[in-house]
């Protein structure tokens with residue numbers, strides 16, 4: 108994929124600290140950068156909570172605390188009542204944080220030292236305890252202060268990151284501040300957008316503070332955050348001279364005996380995102396339901412390997428896995444697909460069969476779409492280990508199995524061996540059966556319309572999440588079904604006006 112000027116680069120904590128350092132070297136003044144951090148945070152605070160009268164700012168002993176002292180100074184100067192809780196005595200602060208604390212004192216802010224008897228109060232908590240300098244689980248007294256912030260029941264604005272979140276991975280070792288909003292500075296951080304962190308970051312607002320990370324050569328982002336515009340760029344209007352032969356013939360291999368729903372959901376999505384032709388190889392018992400529901404899909408009952416081999420032969424891409432089970436039907440189907448060597452999208456039961464039976468396989472022309480449990484089986488580690496460092500897991504999966512790997516879950520990651528993208532869309536309504544089948548169908552359905560399987564995986568993940576968001580916006584997250592996505596997926600697959608002869612008349 109060509110580097111996109113719209114996608115936002117994501118960094119690790121050490122990289123952002125290096126960006127800070129280079130920006131400070133260029134400017135010759137670290138305090139100016141800290142002042143801008145505080146100012147931009149205070150601007151966000153006033154926009155989100157206009158007319159606020161009382162805030163409680165909790166400041167740690169490092170520069171994240173320094174940002175908090177600046178916010179406190181600005182709020183006090185505005186006539187807002189400020190309770191400032193210092194996790195480290197001001198007399199022990201150093202450098203820019205010390206200067207920031209002096210500024211707050213000049214504005215009339217009187218810090219109170221943290222102690223376990225404190226009751227936190229205010230209309231808003233500002234979490235300036237731990238930022239990019241944090242390592243490991245929060246130690247005392249930070250751990251207790253984090254719990255107290257969460258117990259306060261107040262909205263929380265986190266500076267740079269919610270304290271307790273690992274900004275590299277999104278992992279939360281013990282407890283993290285549950286923020287309503289996070290303002291993050293200089294370079295956006297990967298760990299604010301994936302995994303457990305998504306439960307606590309709230310809305311993430313990126314404040315570059317006048318630093319363009321891309322101007323600091325040599326610090327390559329670890330990932331890129333997708334945007335809605337990616338969809339329009341990838342899926343321009345169709346050429347008026349189009350015919351179905353140029354948009355791909357996808358074969359869905361799905362639905363062992365008793366699992367016909369997965370076959371229908373997958374193949375419907377292939378068709379709804381615009382594949383030229385869709386075939387379905389499934390258990391014979393599911394064929395009539397498929398023909399009734401989608402006469403456009405060429406459904407056939409598979410009795411044995413020769414049947415399937417003929418169908419694979421005429422397809423451009425194969426999607427295999429949803430509802431194939433782990434019995435003889437699924438094993439035979441997977442073997443035929445792998446032996447045929449066609450580009451494929453592999454999901455669900457097929458991934459579990461792979462993990463069990465295919466020890467040495469490594470291919471370029473496939474997309475694997477594991478959820479964290481399947482990813483763990485493919486790597487021989489636990490689900491918790493996958494979730495602890497999702498970036499690490501998706502990279503390990505791609506190295507081990509090749510092709511493009513989609514690690515599903517909140518903050519889905521897609522890695523093709525070169526570029527790591529992160530999808531910031533989607534919602535908890537997607538935690539329902541069939542959503543993975545829909546994604547497999549979308550990726551396979553786009554494969555004949557985009558330049559590579561990797562691009563189909565990236566755009567498919569984006570389209571799937573945006574379709575779920577649109578569906579949830581209409582009728583809520585709870586009760587969202589995979590089949591609800593179909594009409595939204597179709598709309599999103601046409602992000603620009605559809606070409607028509609009338610326009611040219």
Ligand SMILES: NC(=O)C1=CN([C@@H]2O[C@H](COP(=O)(O)OP(=O)(O)OC[C@H]3O[C@@H](n4cnc5c(N)ncnc54)[C@H](OP(=O)(O)O)[C@@H]3O)[C@@H](O)[C@H]2O)[C@@H](O)CC1
Nearest residue numbers: 141144168169170171237238239240241242244245246267
């Ligand atoms: N000029 C700049 O560079 C700019 C930086 N900016 C801001 O600075 C932030 C980075 O500042 P930083 O490097 O001082 O680290 P920070 O996050 O405050 O933490 C250090 C403190 O935490 C402590 N600590 C660590 N781990 C801990 C644990 N597990 N549990 C408990 N304590 C722990 C550690 O204690 P120590 O380990 O030293 O005893 C130390 O006291 C960055 O996120 C951004 O907000 C912006 O203003 C832009 C300009």
Ligand SMILES: [K+]
Nearest residue numbers: 234236237268
């Ligand atoms: K913080």
